[in-house]
Amino acid sequence: MEKKKLAPGIVAVQFLVLISYSSVAILTLLSLYFEHLGGSPRQIGFLMGLFSLAGFLFRPLGGWILTKVDPRKVVVTSLVFLLLVTAMHLLIRRLDWYAAFIRIVHGVSFSVFILAALLIAVLLTSEEERAYAIGIVSTGFMLPLLFIPFIGEVIIKKFGYFPFFLTAIFLAAIPLVYYFLARIDLPRFSEESRARSTGYLRLLLQRKNYLIFMLTFVFEVSLSSGLAFVPLLAQGKPAMRAGFFYTFLGLTAVLMRVYGGSRFRFWGSPRMILPAFYFLTAGGILTYLASNDFLLALSASIWGIGTGILYPHLTALVIEGVPSLDRGKVLSLFASAVDLGFALGPLSFGSVSNSLGFRNAFLFLALFIFLSSTGLILIVRPFKGAR
Numbered sequence: 001m002e003k004k005k006l007a008p009g010i011v012a013v014q015f016l017v018l019i020s021y022s023s024v025a026i027l028t029l030l031s032l033y034f035e036h037l038g039g040s041p042r043q044i045g046f047l048m049g050l051f052s053l054a055g056f057l058f059r060p061l062g063g064w065i066l067t068k069v070d071p072r073k074v075v076v077t078s079l080v081f082l083l084l085v086t087a088m089h090l091l092i093r094r095l096d097w098y099a100a101f102i103r104i105v106h107g108v109s110f111s112v113f114i115l116a117a118l119l120i121a122v123l124l125t126s127e128e129e130r131a132y133a134i135g136i137v138s139t140g141f142m143l144p145l146l147f148i149p150f151i152g153e154v155i156i157k158k159f160g161y162f163p164f165f166l167t168a169i170f171l172a173a174i175p176l177v178y179y180f181l182a183r184i185d186l187p188r189f190s191e192e193s194r195a196r197s198t199g200y201l202r203l204l205l206q207r208k209n210y211l212i213f214m215l216t217f218v219f220e221v222s223l224s225s226g227l228a229f230v231p232l233l234a235q236g237k238p239a240m241r242a243g244f245f246y247t248f249l250g251l252t253a254v255l256m257r258v259y260g261g262s263r264f265r266f267w268g269s270p271r272m273i274l275p276a277f278y279f280l281t282a283g284g285i286l287t288y289l290a291s292n293d294f295l296l297a298l299s300a301s302i303w304g305i306g307t308g309i310l311y312p313h314l315t316a317l318v319i320e321g322v323p324s325l326d327r328g329k330v331l332s333l334f335a336s337a338v339d340l341g342f343a344l345g346p347l348s349f350g351s352v353s354n355s356l357g358f359r360n361a362f363l364f365l366a367l368f369i370f371l372s373s374t375g376l377i378l379i380v381r382p383f384k385g386a387r
Contacts, residue, residue: 006129006132006133006136007124007125007126007129007133008124008185009120009124009183009184009185010121010124010125010133010136010137011136012178012182012183012184013117013120013121013124013137013184014136014137014139014140015140015175015178015182016075016079016117016140016175016178016179016182017114017117017137017138017140017141018139018140018143018144019171019174019175019178020079020082020110020113020140020171020172020175021140021141021144022144022148022171023082023086023168023169023171023172024106024110024144025144025145025148025149026148026149026151026152026164026167026168026171027086027089027106027168028149028152029149029152029153029156029164030047030048030089031044031048032156033092033161033164034047034048034095034099036161037092037093037094037095038094038095039095043095046100047095047099047100047103048103049343050100050103050104050107051103051104051106051107051110052107052339052342052343053107053343054103054104054105054106054107054108054111055107055108055110055111055339056111056336056339056340056343058107058108058111058112059111059115059332059333059335059336059339060200060329060332060333060336062111062112062115062116062328062332063115063200063328063329063330063331063332063333064328064329064332065112065328066115066116066119066327066328066329066331066332067325067326067328067329070186071116071117071119071120071123071186071328072116072120072184072186074112074113074115074116075113075116075117075120075179076176076179076180078109078110078112078113078116079113079172079175079176079179080176081105081109082106082109082110082113082172082176083169083172083173083176085102085105085106085109086106086165086168086169086172087169087172088102088105089102089165089168090162090165090169111335114335115328115331115332115335117137118134118137118315118331118335119327119328119331120184120186121133121134121137122134122319122327122331123186123324123327124184124186127268127316127320128268129268130268130315130316130319130320131261131267131268131312131313131315131316132261132262132267132268132312134311134312134315134316135256135257135258135260135261135267135308135311135312136257136258136261138257138311138312138315139253139254139257139258142250142253142254143250143254145246145250146246146247146250146251151167152164152167152168155167198323198326198329200329200333203326203329203330203333204333208318209318209330209333211376211380212314212317212318212334213318213333213334213336213337214337214376215273215277215314215373215376215377216314216318216334216337216338216341217337217340217341218277218341218368218369218372218373218376219277219280219310219311219314219341220337220338220339220340220341220342220345221341221342221344221345221348221349221368222280222284222345222365222368222369223280223303223307223341223342223345224341224342224343224345224346225345225346225348225349225365226245226249226283226284226287226303226362226365227246228345228346228349229346229349229350229353229358229361229362230245230246230287230296233287233290233358233359233362244293244296244297244300245287245296245297245299245300246300247297247300248297248298248300248301248304249300249301249303249304249307250304251304252300252301252303252304252305252307252308253304253305253307253308254308255304255308256304256305256307256308256309257308257312260308260309261312268313268316270313270317272309272313273309273310273313273314273317273373273377274373274374274377274378275309276305276306276309276310276313277306277310277369277370277373277374277377278306278370278373279302279303279305279306279309280302280303280306280307280310280366280369281366281367281369281370281373282302282366283299283300283302283303283306283366284299284303284362284363284365284366284369285362285363285366286298286299286302287299287303287362288359288360288362288363288366314334315331315334318330318331318334319331349361349365352364352365
C-alpha cells in the first residue's frame with residue numbers, strides 16, 4: 001500500500017473548514033439560549049431550522065457565483081460575513097425578526113463558504129486523489145462535533161452565555177486571520193471559457209448526476225435519522241448512553257477518511273459505494289439490536305465506516321468529468337441533496353417511529369437503505385464499475 005500525498009493547499013482548506021465549523025458547532029447549543037429567552041419548542045425549532053433552510057435555498061445562487069468569481073475571493077468574503085454574523089448573535093435579546101435574520105444570514109454565509117472551500121479542494125487535486133482530498137477536508141465537519149458542543153455546554157454552565165458567544169466569535173475569527181497567512185495557489189483556468197456554463201436544469205437531468213444526487217439523499221436521510229433519534233432510543237436505559245454513538249461514529253468516519261484515503265489503492269473507486277451503504281444497513285440493524293453501550297458503540301462504528309466512505313466518494317464521483325466552469329454548479333446541486341436529505345430524514349423517521357416505535361423504526365431504516373441503494377446501484381447503475 002503506497003501512502004498518497006495531499007496536494008499543496010488541501011491542509012490549509014481543511015483547517016479553514018475545521019475551525020469555521022467549530023464556530024457553527026458551538027452554536028448548535030443556541031437552542032438553550034433561545035429557551036432561556038422564553039422561546040417555545042415551536043419557535044426554537046423554527047429558528048434552529050432556518051440556518052439549514054437558508055443554506056439549502058441559497059445553494060443554486062452560490063454555485064452560480066462560483067462560475068463568475070475566484071473561489072478564494074468567495075471564501076474570504078464568506079469568512080468576513082461569518083465573523084460579523086457570529087458577533088451579531090450577542091445582540092439577540094428576544095425571539096423576533098432580528099433573530100430570524102441572523103439565522104438566515106449565518107446559514108447563507110456558511111453555505112457559500114463550504115461550496116467555495118470544496119471547489120478549491122476539487123481544483124487542487126487530480127481525479128485519482130480527489131476522494132482522498134475531499135475526505136480530509138470533510139473531517140473538518142466531524143472532528144468539532146466530538147468536543148466543541150461539550151466545551152460550549154461547560155462554558156454556559158460555569159460562566160454564562162456572554163463568554164459562550166465570545167468563544168464562538170473567537171472561533172470565527174481564527175480562519176479569517178489564517179486565510180491571510182496561508183497560501184492557496186489555484187491552477188489557472190484556460191480561457192477557453194468563452195464556452196457558456198451549463199444550466200442547472202440540464203445538469204440536474206444528466207443521468208449520472210441525478211442518480212448520484214438520489215444516492216446522496218438516501219445517505220443523508222439515513223445519517224440524520226440515526227443522529228437525531230439514537231438519544232431517544234437510549235433515553236431511560238441506564239445501560240445505554242447516546243454519547244457513545246456520536247463519539248464512535250465520528251472517530252471511525254475520521255479514521256476511514258484519513259487512513260483509508262491515504263493507504264487504500266481502491267479508495268475513490270465507485271465499487272466502494274454499495275459496500276458502504278451495506279455498512280449503513282448493518283449499522284441500522286445493530287442499532288435495533290443494541291441493549292448496552294458496547295453494542296451501541298459497535299453499531300456506531302459500523303455506521304462510521306459507511307459514513308467515512310460515502311461523503312468523499314459521492315462528492316468526487318459527481319464532479320468526475322465535469323468541465324471547470326460547471327463544477328461550482330454541480331457542487332451546489334450535490335450540497336442541496338445533502339441539505340434536503342438531512343432535513344427530511346428526522347421528519348420521515350419520526351413519522352415511521354410513531355407507528356412502529358423507535359427501535360423498530362431502525363429496522364425499517366436499515367431495510368430502506370438496503371433496498372434503495374441496491375436498486376439505484378445494481379439495477380439503474382449510475383456509474384461504470386459500481387459492481
